[in-house]
Amino acid sequence: MKPKPSSSITLLPFIFLIFLPSLVSSQACKKSCGNQPIRYPFGTGPGCGDPRFQKYVTCNEQKLTITTHTGSYPIDTIDYNNQVLNIQDPSMSTCSSTQPSKGFGLDWDAPFTFLDDNIFALLDCSTSSSPLYKSKNLSNGGNGSTVPLCDNDGAPLCSLLYSCPSISTLSLPISTCCVYAPVDLGPAFEMDLEKLQCSSYASVYSFNGQESNPERWKYGVALKYKFSLKNDYPSVCSICERSKGLCGYTGTYNAFVCNCASGINTTTDCSFAASWSNSLRLVPRQIGTSLICSSAWFLVWILL
Ligand SMILES: *[C@@H]1O[C@H](CO)[C@@H](O)[C@H](O)[C@H]1NC(C)=O
Ligand SMILES: *[C@@H]1O[C@H](CO)[C@@H](O)[C@H](O)[C@H]1NC(C)=O
Numbered sequence: 001m002k003p004k005p006s007s008s009i010t011l012l013p014f015i016f017l018i019f020l021p022s023l024v025s026s027q028a029c030k031k032s033c034g035n036q037p038i039r040y041p042f043g044t045g046p047g048c049g050d051p052r053f054q055k056y057v058t059c060n061e062q063k064l065t066i067t068t069h070t071g072s073y074p075i076d077t078i079d080y081n082n083q084v085l086n087i088q089d090p091s092m093s094t095c096s097s098t099q100p101s102k103g104f105g106l107d108w109d110a111p112f113t114f115l116d117d118n119i120f121a122l123l124d125c126s127t128s129s130s131p132l133y134k135s136k137n138l139s140n141g142g143n144g145s146t147v148p149l150c151d152n153d154g155a156p157l158c159s160l161l162y163s164c165p166s167i168s169t170l171s172l173p174i175s176t177c178c179v180y181a182p183v184d185l186g187p188a189f190e191m192d193l194e195k196l197q198c199s200s201y202a203s204v205y206s207f208n209g210q211e212s213n214p215e216r217w218k219y220g221v222a223l224k225y226k227f228s229l230k231n232d233y234p235s236v237c238s239i240c241e242r243s244k245g246l247c248g249y250t251g252t253y254n255a256f257v258c259n260c261a262s263g264i265n266t267t268t269d270c271s272f273a274a275s276w277s278n279s280l281r282l283v284p285r286q287i288g289t290s291l292i293c294s295s296a297w298f299l300v301w302i303l304l
């Protein structure tokens with residue numbers, strides 16, 4: 001056997017001291033993802049949070065992201081009281097940068113909708129070939145002129161955006177800007193810029209109290225999420241959260257579990273779990289934890 005370098009041997013106990021706590025109390029669901037607090041209906045992994053959200057909202061490398069058929073987008077903030085997610089689209093243009101984008105869409109079956117506060121400004125659209133400027137062709141008496149599908153009230157917003165340094169350098173005519181309200185996005189919530197023949201878009205979810213200063217606006221997409229049809233917060237879940245647990249649904253039948261800090265799952269809340277841990281009694285559910293604990297010490301013993 002080749003002798004190990006002495007430095008790694010002396011380091012080993014320290015490595016175990018670092019990893020041991022995570023082995024002993026392995027709460028399957030995490031309270032946060034990076035610096036983002038995570039609560040129902042979101043979760044940090046399988047069995048955590050509401051299963052309908054798991055496919056869309058994930059925590060990867062401490063970054064919370066939402067995935068739709070058009071891409072993956074970082075989640076900036078979650079407003080749990082108003083049930084709103086503010087997300088960023090790296091391909092979106094703002095007052096400080098312009099870039100090409102293929103658009104943004106939500107999956108038709110996703111538990112999210114656009115918040116009415118969003119204003120989408122489609123930029124650099126082709127006035128001659130974009131369907132935005134053509135589809136009302138027949139309703140104007142067929143005299144050949146085109147009436148845009150874009151919101152007329154959006155004109156001031158367009159001129160403010162087009163005054164931003166990043167956009168003004170492109171010297172685009174104001175007519176190529178189209179303010180598009182989510183109500184026009186259709187049931188699939190699709191904003192396909194290739195189809196609409198626009199080269200980019202900016203989405204504003206708040207004017208930040210400064211309507212006339214596009215540099216201070218908040219760019220991003222605000223999404224509303226819903227728990228269920230009636231939008232009731234499950235009472236089992238609030239009871240679990242009140243005892244510092246995290247709500248999850250697991251197994252074939254998506255049975256409710258309250259995930260406690262000690263690594264124990266209960267079907268109610270964490271008050272029992274907490275008293276078990278405090279009294280250090282070997283109740284059956286803790287045998288697993290004890291086994292991990294003792295095998296870890298066994299490994300330390302072997303390696304030393
Ligand atoms: C506890 O629940 C979590 C999330 O639902 C699950 O991933 C984990 O396997 C469960 N742990 C035990 C010991 O049952
Ligand atoms: C628009 O109107 C003109 C004149 O009425 C017609 O020739 C043309 O086909 C129409 N285009 C569309 C896309 O409906």
Ligand SMILES: *[C@@H]1O[C@H](CO)[C@@H](O)[C@H](O)[C@H]1NC(C)=O
Nearest residue numbers: 140141142143144145146147
């Ligand atoms: C076509 O109709 C629109 C709306 O009725 C009108 O504003 C426009 O002046 C007309 N264009 C021509 C060329 O007649």
